[in-house]
Amino acid sequence: MRTPLARVRGLGSAKEGTDHFWRQRLTAVANLPLMLFLLYSLVAFAGADHAAVAAYLGSPPVAMAMLLAVLSAVIHMRLGMQVIIEDYIHGEALKITCLMLNTFTAAAAGLASVFAILKLGFGA
């Protein structure tokens, strides 16, 4: 905000500007209510049988909130792990491999979760 416009025109060496920082904050704020909702869900259904859990996760408001929770979480965790990798792994080949694996892992976890929630929501 105090940065002169001229200095951000080129968006820095990675040409991404504050995009990483901003998405980290955006998903952090989103995660606050969403993770409280997740925590509630886990605690409320800790010992419940499959039918109760499936009915809960499949109900539209819960399914939609859980979809948001998963999506916000995997974006946030991918950004966070990216910073950890960039901080500690200095070999270029290993670093790029880890960054790719990070994205693949986040995408796979996100897609699998979304598929599972939709399957429960559509009652298949």
Added chain:
Amino acid sequence: MADAKSPAPRPLSPHLQIYAPMLTMMMSIVHRITGAILYVGTLGLAWWLIAAATGPGYYGFVQGVFGSALGKLVLVAYSWALIHHMLGGLRHLVWDTIHGFELPTVELMARLNLAGSLAATALLWGYLLIAGGA
């Protein structure tokens, strides 16, 4: 730049082992560690969701894994990491507004963060033990 592959040995700035541990420094490290724990935890969440979508048989198996002594230990760690990282995130959001940088404030927020996450985790599992869910 002519010999980019073997740069001259350059002086290194002091790293972790040279500093005496301080609360705020440990909290910073723990924020990152809890983030990494939650990364793995999200994979566990995906597993749980897939199990619920698969059917009663497989769900029973996954529930058994999480319900075992080791599974519960993992869940205690996960819940603490989630709460701790969440409270730590709140501190960061405060700092993002360019507030709370005074040392007493920083120290107080660190203590509240740690005490809050431990207390909330204890309350959570105390409730689960009493309610019989765990």
